[in-house]
Amino acid sequence: MGRKALLITPELCIGCRACQVACKSWNNLPAEKTKNNGTHENPPDLSGYTYVKIRFIEKEVKGEVKWLFVRQSCMHCGEPACVQVCPVGAMQKDPETGIVFYDKSICIGCQACRSACPFDVPRYDKEGKISKCYMCIDRVKAGLEPACAKTCPTGAIKFGERDELIAQAKAEGFKVLYGEKELGGLGVIFALNREPAYYNLVENPKAPEKVVALGEMLKILVAKGIPINNSIIKEFLS
Amino acid sequence: MDVKFTRRDFLKLSIGSLVLSSLGINLEPVKAYAKELKIKNAKETTTICPYCSVGCGIIVYSKGGKVVNTEGDPDHVISRGKLCPKGASLYQLANNPTRLLKPLYRAPYSDKWKEVSWDWALDRIAKLVKKTRDKYFIYKNEKGQVVNRVEAIAHVGSAALDNEECYILQKFLRALGIVYIEHQARI
Structure with a gap:
């Protein structure tokens, strides 16, 4: 089993959000209060109970509104800063598939992973434990597709071997492959025809420089039994 | 599936492990991605989505008469495992605390x-x-x-x-x- 990836093609996405529903269904996640922010985008943000969300981006093209649907979820970085920073090893990267997953039973809820994440993805459940997309590693290990990729009716989310998906997207003539090289190669790759910023994707994402040092510091704090305050983390990184 | 372990198998395994561990190979399982697949050993029943007239195929996974999961049926000629958000939410039809149970x-x-x-x-x-x-x-x-x-x-x-x-x-x-x-x- 080589490195796995999700290939996202915003141009194929129709914004039906079956992925959001399938994700919630597989993970038994409760519904969340929705909010009218002027678009059809909902729930308002990723949360400990919403692992994947489709952004509804409105662009004006020749006087008409054009809708862009872009997936927002964990990017499963090749060099995940969250794994480097986690002081207790709750956040892990699967060496086989490259999936960044976590063990809630170890998590101490220090929220260092959110501070370290270049995409601001990690969220926390009601108990304060890490809760995010884990690319359905339980399904992948059993030879199944992640729930979102399986349900996607248009093929805007494709799951497979990372190398094959990249080759396929290139063969189809997409100009930009966001995530091919970024941060050691992302596990979620976007096939685009314009610059990533147009799709509200972070251009040249970088993990905070002091991530490794922060991880070491947090490890010492944990070893000494000193409670970690999130404000210390923020101050250290600023 | 009925797995029978004979005494002979057991011996074979134990000797095998002994040899491996004496070679210094770590026999500890790779760090667990913990949870067991929730549809493991579940009964699979095929059905048709009850919502629109497209008629997508759905597999209902149940354990002990309780629905544990529903998802698209990859072998279904109409939908090939794909589902829209309504169809993907079918699990809720059986398991939702706000579901009406009486008229x-x-x-x-x-x-x-x-x-x-x-x-x-x-x-x-x-x-x-x-x-x-x-x-x-x-x-x-x-x-x-x-x-x-x-x-x-x-x-x-x-x-x-x-x-x-x-x-x-x-x-x-x-x-x-x-x-x-x-x-x-x-x-």
């Missing part, structure tokens, strides 16, 4: 719903259908031709009805004399 009745001019029994609700529907039919039954039209119809009741069918259900419904509605027979997909 609710709102009396005319009332602003409150009250729980009623199925017997009461079905009796009331039957009584009202009969009352309306008796009152508005048309034997003959203006030209004096026999028509035997009821124009005061209409019926809207669901896209999820199958052939057999449609057949029975048609028989029933025609027997009542109803002519306004519509279908959800045409609205």
Whole structure:
């Protein structure tokens, strides 16, 4: 089993959000209060109970509104800063598939992973434990597709071997492959025809420089039994 | 699947492990991605999505009579495992704390719903259908031709009805004399 990836093609996405529903269904996640922010985008943000969300981006093209649907979820970085920073090893990267997953039973809820994440993805459940997309590693290990990729009716989310998906997207003539090289190669790759910023994707994402040092510091704090305050983390990184 | 472990197998395994561990190979399982697959050993039942007329295929996974998961059926000719958000939420049809389990009745001019029994609700529907039919039954039209119809009741069918259900419904509605027979997909 080589490195796995999700290939996202915003141009194929129709914004039906079956992925959001399938994700919630597989993970038994409760519904969340929705909010009218002027678009059809909902729930308002990723949360400990919403692992994947489709952004509804409105662009004006020749006087008409054009809708862009872009997936927002964990990017499963090749060099995940969250794994480097986690002081207790709750956040892990699967060496086989490259999936960044976590063990809630170890998590101490220090929220260092959110501070370290270049995409601001990690969220926390009601108990304060890490809760995010884990690319359905339980399904992948059993030879199944992640729930979102399986349900996607248009093929805007494709799951497979990372190398094959990249080759396929290139063969189809997409100009930009966001995530091919970024941060050691992302596990979620976007096939685009314009610059990533147009799709509200972070251009040249970088993990905070002091991530490794922060991880070491947090490890010492944990070893000494000193409670970690999130404000210390923020101050250290600023 | 019935896995039988004989004493011989056990010995083979133990000796094998002994050899491996003496070679210094770590036998600890790779760090667990913890959870067991929730559909492991679950009973798979195929069904058709009850919502629209596309009729996508769905697999219902159940354990001990309880639905544990539903997802698209990859072998289904219509949908090939794909589902829209409504179809993907089918699990909720069986497992949702807010699901209605009893008929609710709102009396005319009332602003409150009250729980009623199925017997009461079905009796009331039957009584009202009969009352309306008796009152508005048309034997003959203006030209004096026999028509035997009821124009005061209409019926809207669901896209999820199958052939057999449609057949029975048609028989029933025609027997009542109803002519306004519509279908959800045409609205």
